[in-house]
Amino acid sequence: MSALNSLRKYVLACALALAVVAMAVVGLMMLTITYDVIVRYALAAPTDWAYPLNAAGLLAATSLAVPYFYAKGQHISMDLVHRALPSGLRRAADLVTAAATLFLGLVLAVTAFRSMAVAIKGGLTGAGTFSIPLWVPDAVLFTSGVLLAVVAVLFPPGTAEDVAEAEHPPGEAPSTGEAPGDAPATAAPSEGAPARGEGRAAPGTGEGETRS
Amino acid sequence: KGGGKRTVATYLPSSYGDLYPGIEMFNKAAAERSGGRLALDLYDSGSLLGAEQLLPGLLSGVADVIFQTSSYVSSTYPVLGAMELPFVTEDYGKLRRAIEPGQPQFDLVNENLARKGVRILGGMPTTFEYLWTVDKPIRRPEDVRGLRLRVAGEIEGETVKALGGAPVTMGSAEVYQALEKNTIDGLVSYIGTVVSRDLQKIVKYGTAGHFGAYTVDAYCRSDWYEQQHPAVRRALDAAGKTLYHEGTAHMVKVHTEEYLPKVKAAGVELVEPEGAGMEAFRKAIAPVHADWKRRLGARTAAQALESIRNA
Amino acid sequence: MIPDSGVAALAVVLLLLLIALRTPIFVALAVSGIAGLIGLDGLSGVELVPLSLVAQLQNYALVAAPLYILLGEVLAVSGLGRDLFGAAYRWFNRVPGGLGASAVGSSTVFGAMSGVSISSVAVIGRMAVPEMLARGYAPAFASGSVAASGALAMLIPPSLMFILYSSVTGVSIAELFAGGLIPGLLLAALMIVYVVLRAKVSPAQAPRVDERFTWRERLSALIKISPALVLIVLVLGSIYTGFATPTEAAAVGALAAFAVTGWVYRKLGWANLRTVFVSTAHVTASILAIVGAAFVFTQMLVAARIPDAVSTFVVGLDISPYLVIAAIMLVLVLLGCLVDAASLLLVVTPILVPAIEGLGFDPLWFGVLLVINLEMAVITPPVGLNLYTLKSVVPGLDLADIFRGILPFLAIEAGMLALVTAAPALATWLPGLIS
Numbered sequence: 001m002s003a004l005n006s007l008r009k010y011v012l013a014c015a016l017a018l019a020v021v022a023m024a025v026v027g028l029m030m031l032t033i034t035y036d037v038i039v040r041y042a043l044a045a046p047t048d049w050a051y052p053l054n055a056a057g058l059l060a061a062t063s064l065a066v067p068y069f070y071a072k073g074q075h076i077s078m079d080l081v082h083r084a085l086p087s088g089l090r091r092a093a094d095l096v097t098a099a100a101t102l103f104l105g106l107v108l109a110v111t112a113f114r115s116m117a118v119a120i121k122g123g124l125t126g127a128g129t130f131s132i133p134l135w136v137p138d139a140v141l142f143t144s145g146v147l148l149a150v151v152a153v154l155f156p157p158g159t160a161e162d163v164a165e166a167e168h169p170p171g172e173a174p175s176t177g178e179a180p181g182d183a184p185a186t187a188a189p190s191e192g193a194p195a196r197g198e199g200r201a202a203p204g205t206g207e208g209e210t211r212s
Numbered sequence: 213k214g215g216g217k218r219t220v221a222t223y224l225p226s227s228y229g230d231l232y233p234g235i236e237m238f239n240k241a242a243a244e245r246s247g248g249r250l251a252l253d254l255y256d257s258g259s260l261l262g263a264e265q266l267l268p269g270l271l272s273g274v275a276d277v278i279f280q281t282s283s284y285v286s287s288t289y290p291v292l293g294a295m296e297l298p299f300v301t302e303d304y305g306k307l308r309r310a311i312e313p314g315q316p317q318f319d320l321v322n323e324n325l326a327r328k329g330v331r332i333l334g335g336m337p338t339t340f341e342y343l344w345t346v347d348k349p350i351r352r353p354e355d356v357r358g359l360r361l362r363v364a365g366e367i368e369g370e371t372v373k374a375l376g377g378a379p380v381t382m383g384s385a386e387v388y389q390a391l392e393k394n395t396i397d398g399l400v401s402y403i404g405t406v407v408s409r410d411l412q413k414i415v416k417y418g419t420a421g422h423f424g425a426y427t428v429d430a431y432c433r434s435d436w437y438e439q440q441h442p443a444v445r446r447a448l449d450a451a452g453k454t455l456y457h458e459g460t461a462h463m464v465k466v467h468t469e470e471y472l473p474k475v476k477a478a479g480v481e482l483v484e485p486e487g488a489g490m491e492a493f494r495k496a497i498a499p500v501h502a503d504w505k506r507r508l509g510a511r512t513a514a515q516a517l518e519s520i521r522n523a
Numbered sequence: 524m525i526p527d528s529g530v531a532a533l534a535v536v537l538l539l540l541l542i543a544l545r546t547p548i549f550v551a552l553a554v555s556g557i558a559g560l561i562g563l564d565g566l567s568g569v570e571l572v573p574l575s576l577v578a579q580l581q582n583y584a585l586v587a588a589p590l591y592i593l594l595g596e597v598l599a600v601s602g603l604g605r606d607l608f609g610a611a612y613r614w615f616n617r618v619p620g621g622l623g624a625s626a627v628g629s630s631t632v633f634g635a636m637s638g639v640s641i642s643s644v645a646v647i648g649r650m651a652v653p654e655m656l657a658r659g660y661a662p663a664f665a666s667g668s669v670a671a672s673g674a675l676a677m678l679i680p681p682s683l684m685f686i687l688y689s690s691v692t693g694v695s696i697a698e699l700f701a702g703g704l705i706p707g708l709l710l711a712a713l714m715i716v717y718v719v720l721r722a723k724v725s726p727a728q729a730p731r732v733d734e735r736f737t738w739r740e741r742l743s744a745l746i747k748i749s750p751a752l753v754l755i756v757l758v759l760g761s762i763y764t765g766f767a768t769p770t771e772a773a774a775v776g777a778l779a780a781f782a783v784t785g786w787v788y789r790k791l792g793w794a795n796l797r798t799v800f801v802s803t804a805h806v807t808a809s810i811l812a813i814v815g816a817a818f819v820f821t822q823m824l825v826a827a828r829i830p831d832a833v834s835t836f837v838v839g840l841d842i843s844p845y846l847v848i849a850a851i852m853l854v855l856v857l858l859g860c861l862v863d864a865a866s867l868l869l870v871v872t873p874i875l876v877p878a879i880e881g882l883g884f885d886p887l888w889f890g891v892l893l894v895i896n897l898e899m900a901v902i903t904p905p906v907g908l909n910l911y912t913l914k915s916v917v918p919g920l921d922l923a924d925i926f927r928g929i930l931p932f933l934a935i936e937a938g939m940l941a942l943v944t945a946a947p948a949l950a951t952w953l954p955g956l957i958s
């Protein structure tokens with residue numbers, strides 16, 4: 001059990017690292033587009049890299065963060081039927097979810113890998129004076145697919161809730177604003193709180209309901 | 213798909229009245245010539261594969277035949293750039309003859325693409341690209357300095373850079389508003405883009421010269437082609453010729469009889485630099501040719517240029 | 524051999540089954556899409572998966588999405604929710620139902636800063652609902668006004684839903700933003716009118732408060748929120764005047780929001796910075812994962828030619844096109860009870876828009892109608908994200924009270940739907956002006 005837990009800890013750290021990259025990408029999108037606006041209006045010399053890089057950045061900002069929030073049980077889901085099931089069936093439903101997610105992760109990893117191979121073999125590249133080789137987005141998807149498959153196995157639904165319930169007083173939903181590294185959210189001056197509430201709400205259809 | 217059904221994909225929507233009929237002619241000819249062995253299932257408007265996904269989709273087997281504009285793929289396959297180079301010839305008839313299936317340029321392209329596992333069945337060379345602007349006409353290369361011009365591909369982008377402007381990439385759907393809001397000062401395109409996006413209502417000037425061209429080609433994978441029944445292969449080749457002959461003829465007719473009068477009627481002033489004026493443009497874009505030769509390799513590049521000159 | 528339409532139907536069944544089992548929506552959409560592709564084309568069908576994801580998630584139209592999410596998150600940590608509500612209350616306190624009207628009013632303004640409706644509910648609800656309950660407001664009345672008005676963030680620009688609609692249809696984001704403005708403000712006005720009338724008719728629902736404020740207090744409350752208001756006027760103004768594209772306005776606006784939050788409100792410590800980026804990554808990943816997965820699912824429907832079939836069927840109907848619109852709206856309201864807003868929009872848009880265009884309607888107008896529909900979807904039980912968001916930020920509320928409280932607002936929104944259907948100019952006049 002402790003071997004499993006340390007494996008989980010390690011995998012979660014990897015997933016978090018990718019999510020942090022995703023966050024950095026959003027920040028860079030903001031900065032590079034602002035830079036492009038400035039040089040466009042002030043110098044009439046827009047960059048040719050802002051457009052393709054930010055389009056590629058969007059894919060990275062999304063797909064790299066997906067495994068981490070899956071491991072934390074924070075994607076949008078509907079627990080309308082699930083919460084009405086007897087606990088045995090509920091566990092079966094969770095197994096189906098884990099299997100479906102594993103399947104998605106594997107399909108993503110395999111197909112993105114093949115697509116990456118096609119792109120490398122064919123030397124495929126985007127159009128334009130600044131072009132990104134087409135294997136790059138495929139590599140991002142491949143990474144996300146592999147990690148999604150791993151977290152699907154290691155963090156079946158309920159894992160995050162169990163952990164969260166142990167960490168939070170009963171009745172409080174786990175929050176997104178939670179500190180990276182798993183500490184309970186202490187950074188909650190009243191002004192900071194709204195954003196946390198919002199973050200938790202996105203996947204929280206289930207959360208509020210289960211606990212009501 | 214089972215049976216004789218093949219998946220055909222393009223990002224072009226049926227609203228491209230100059231190019232789309234050529235695609236329909238191709239499909240009709242392929243079906244007729246194959247004697248029922250070939251039924252083509254067309255997904256247009258990017259509904260199956262968008263412009264950027266067509267080539268990877270073809271190579272992964274999602275589509276069997278794609279129709280693609282060369283500007284999207286000439287960074288990957290520089291040999292296609294020969295037909296796109298600005299001022300490679302100033303006679304459209306010559307450019308058009310060069311790429312006829314069976315002619316040296318067409319064979320050179322296919323020899324080159326065979327190594328990448330791809331085959332062109334036939335294509336439509338578009339009429340020349342002009343420089344279209346809103347605020348002031350472009351009469352000399354110096355007039356481009358500091359202008360932000362929308363481009364669709366690498367060679368267009370380098371042409372703009374060589375003339376001293378800044379190339380801007382954006383989807384063709386956004387161009388109208390970008391021109392209106394002065395996000396860009398103009399664009400480099402053939403007349404089809406102007407009319408299909410109603411840009412004649414906003415651009416005021418067009419500089420007529422050979423500032424580039426595209427080809428719109430039908431591609432398949434070479435191994436897929438080899439696996440087909442000989443009758444199917446013949447049908448595909450015949451359809452490629454139909455695309456080249458009848459599709460191009462239709463496109464040119466639409467451009468000259470419909471689009472050009474429409475653009476002129478909208479009040480767009482066509483600037484036609486002559487003599488020394490044109491020579492200055494020719495000189496300014498020389499680096500574009502040099503860059504392209506470097507990317508493709510001197511020998512193949514020389515062959516391509518020669519076959520276009522001799523056409 | 525199952526026909527293609529049968530395969531698509533089985534994929535839809537699998538989708539609903541997985542959703543019922545509490546599988547994350549993005550997994551359910553992607554897995555049922557993949558299963559359908561395999562059913563249609565065999566194993567080679569799955570090669571479309573990475574192509575679809577790359578096509579959709581590298582769509583430049585969507586670059587605006589994380590930037591507006593970031594902008595809203597930054598302003599949220601600035602404490603703006605409390606200040607907005609405080610300012611509104613200082614101005615509305617003499618009006619019957621003044622706190623309720625303030626909640627709607629501050630949701631409206633917050634909606635002009637945030638593109639995500641749950642942000643608005645969380646930020647405003649956390650402040651406004653406890654305040655109303657403490658002054659003796661009926662819980663249903665208090666929670667209904669917040670849950671419903673929070674949804675205005677989707678209709679009042681900037682709006683994530685319009686960005687998603689643009690990414691599917693190619694209708695310009697700027698025009699959609701302009702199209703949502705008048706219906707959004709009108710809806711806000713109707714909600715305020717309802718709250719005031721209701722409070723006047725049955726004061727037990729919303730007891731009169733005797734608190735008085737001096738003009739100095741009122742002005743200082745306004746001054747406190749003015750930097751944020753100026754920011755939002757600049758962001759939206761730059762889009763409407765065409766000075767910047769919606770994406771550029773989002774990037775510059777987010778950077779300016781950091782500046783305002785850091786320098787003016789002094790709320791940009793490490794803890795808040797971390798909150799901002801974690802929340803942004805979370806909302807971005809949750810919603811755009813659905814965007815990518817929904818595209819895989821709808822590509823499967825395209826491969827089965829379902830949109831063509833729907834379009835042919837609808838255009839061939841020998842009835843008034845307005846009857847078709849009414850029927851579509853009814854179906855969407857019912858689906859909206861069961862499906863979350865983003866998935867609903869992403870799945871139905873590619874199926875319905877060809878038919879809508881075939882009938883000769885403006886896809887811009889339909890986009891606005893669709894988002895008004897989503898205003899209802901996020902507050903209709905059993906699946907209404909805003910309701911559970913409100914419950915999670917004000918845990919003392921009873922869900923039954925929340926459900927009861929939103930009923931009158933649903934009626935108002937249904938009325939708005941009918942109004943925009945009858946008078947399309949409400950949605951198309953402003954976009955026509957700017958383009």
Ligand code: NA
Binds near residue numbers: 638679
């Ligand atoms: Na909004």
Ligand code: NA
Binds near residue numbers: 899904905907
């Ligand atoms: Na609902």
